[in-house]
Ligand SMILES: Cc1ncc(C[n+]2csc(CCOP(=O)(O)OP(=O)(O)O)c2C)c(N)n1
């Protein structure tokens with residue numbers, strides 16, 4: 001039973017603090033493909049320290065694989081710190097921009113309501129389409145996406161996940 | 172700290188190329204193996220007068236393998252240099268070879284000027300991109316002020332922690348730039364690189380408890396012992412507690428192979444008794460080895476009864492293949508020293524292992540290493556076609572080649588040299604026979620491409636080993652396939668009067684591949700015959716200015732070895748004309764287990 005749990009793939013969010021140097025993204029992403037680890041999403045950004053970047057990576061896999069990922073990442077000279085947030089209290093956000101068909105005024109009104117409920121925003125209002133901006137945890141964005149599908153999504157883009165640990169602990 | 176008496180800092184102006192070479196000198200580099208080219212002109216101009224010996228090889232792959240052989244046989248960092256584009260890509264096989272075996276290497280490649288990078292310039296290759304997965308780290312120098320730091324960091328990374336190759340890509344305009352260098356100011360700035368040296372004391376104590384409790388313990392050790400210079404501590408531990416030792420191909424020499432506690436190499440072509448011992452063990456103490464698939468075969472059936480203590484400097488190795496009951500991350504020497512101190516302090520004595528020793532002695536007696544002695548008569552037609560046996564159905568055909576047995580030859584070399592030579596091998600059957608029959612008692616004496624299995628490694632690696640150990644006898648045990656992959660380095664050996672002895676196991680086949688075709692593909696010998704088109708190796712050796720000898724008869728083997736050993740001013744190639752279809756045994760077929768071991 002325990003081993004079964006261990007072997008069950010699940011999504012993990014990891015933060016990887018890296019030296020802000022050229023090639024560091026290629027090194028990290030290359031490691032994942034080389035060792036056969038699957039990346040769900042990957043976000044890179046600068047941090048409060050200009051010499052350091054943070055990668056937030058969502059990976060799919062059992063605990064044993066995750067441990068290997070962490071150890072392999074640490075072998076990269078440019079990797080400073082790796083944190084698995086599976087057990088942490090974190091604030092987790094994704095951003096989505098969704099362009100929806102909205103020529104019909106009744107539908108438009110309905111869409112505005114949905115936007116309200118999801119605390120999203122309308123950031124572009126065209127003749128035939130509107131663009132909705134939403135931020136939130138993945139499941140919230142997923143739910144919004146499902147609802148909007150009924151109105152006809154013309155195009156959509158979603159960012160990778162970014163997270164910070166709650167409270168005074170560092171991520 | 173302020174001090175009025177401190178001498179003024181000595182910042183010196185120099186070119187980037189000079190800074191690179193001074194950096195090498197600061198690291199104590201004696202030899203570099205290289206090959207020049209356009210973008211390296213400024214660097215080679217500095218090397219012209221520098222107090223560093225540059226060895227001009229005949230192919231960049233030879234430079235990488237020579238630097239690797241030098242590192243393996245001395246424990247120092249090997250250095251190779253190649254120009255941009257094709258020079259750099261020619262290093263790739265050598266870098267990958269060093270990476271797989273954790274060998275400290277610094278590879279310096281020329282690069283087009285920074286402004287020309289990314290424009291498909293003449294002889295441009297993205298060598299940092301290409302070598303990303305086969306280097307421990309690599310650098311593309313884009314700021315000349317970085318050069319001194321980069322050189323120092325590269326050597327530091329290459330030799331510390333789990334060693335490995337580091338590449339420095341060096342654009343031409345970095346070489347010609349002028350910079351101020353104060354060597355006192357040069358620092359290693361690696362926040363993300365802190366190898367664990369000291370093992371966790373609690374874990375070391377637990378390891379000791381396991382060791383003292385075990386009834387059937389086996390020390391399974393690898394190249395990590397040799398890289399960490401931990402052979403004396405390992406030997407002390409094994410002898411103090413009477414624990415049998417099996418060492419991998421990379422670990423040969425970590426423990427005296429002539430010791431009664433030694434089991435030989437484990438795995439696919441290891442000894443039957445090493446594999447039986449691992450199979451029956453109740454504790455495996457793995458130090459600096461990595462449960463490679465050539466050792467374990469089917470992991471799920473490997474060492475089913477054993478608890479595992481795994482000591483490695485690389486945390487990623489611990490638990491990668493086998494679950495470790497006691498994981499110890501640290502340098503093998505540090506961990507062993509602490510373990511021995513704990514052992515001394517505990518005053519504990521090992522369990523009586525007599526029953527275990529008796530069991531092993533039984534296996535050794537029942538299944539010793541042996542080679543087939545049946546001599547096959549040559550086919551009367553002497554057609555020399557390697558494909559012939561499968562076509563004519565005469566499975567005992569020797570194809571008109573010789574009758575010598577490589578294991579017998581290697582044993583004779585071992586006897587003649589007292590097992591004291593440094594032996595570099597190529598890859599194939601001859602490598603496995605060298606592993607089985609050339610027993611070494613000291614670290615840094617057996618040089619073989621293990622993880623990557625690179626044919627063509629042997630001769631250049633022997634050259635590197637000989638440069639690093641000028642007084643030592645160096646042998647290269649090679650095959651008729653492998654030697655032709657870097658034969659051009661005979662020139663390098665002749666020019667430098669290196670008295671390397673090349674023992675060529677000339678069997679007219681890519682023997683190891685042929686063996687698999689015989690065993691698993693119904694003797695359909697597809698593209699493995701070498702008899703047709705193979706040069707006369709004796710004449711070839713002579714053409715390069717080396718000594719060439721040919722041996723056809725068993726009785727001539729010792730005399731030829733003795734003759735080769737008398738030559739001190741040039742390489743000697745001995746063409747041992749061997750039986751074509753000998754097989755390396757025992758063998759555990761790939762992915763199988765000890766129960767499937769083929770003994771006869
Ligand atoms: C560069 C390279 N190419 C191909 C192989 C696959 N391979 C492994 S052993 C072998 C045959 C080696 O032949 P030879 O050097 O004559 O040695 P023998 O097995 O006959 O002793 C081959 C082709 C390899 N290991 N390395």
Ligand SMILES: [Mg+2]
Nearest residue numbers: 650651680682
């Ligand atoms: Mg051969």
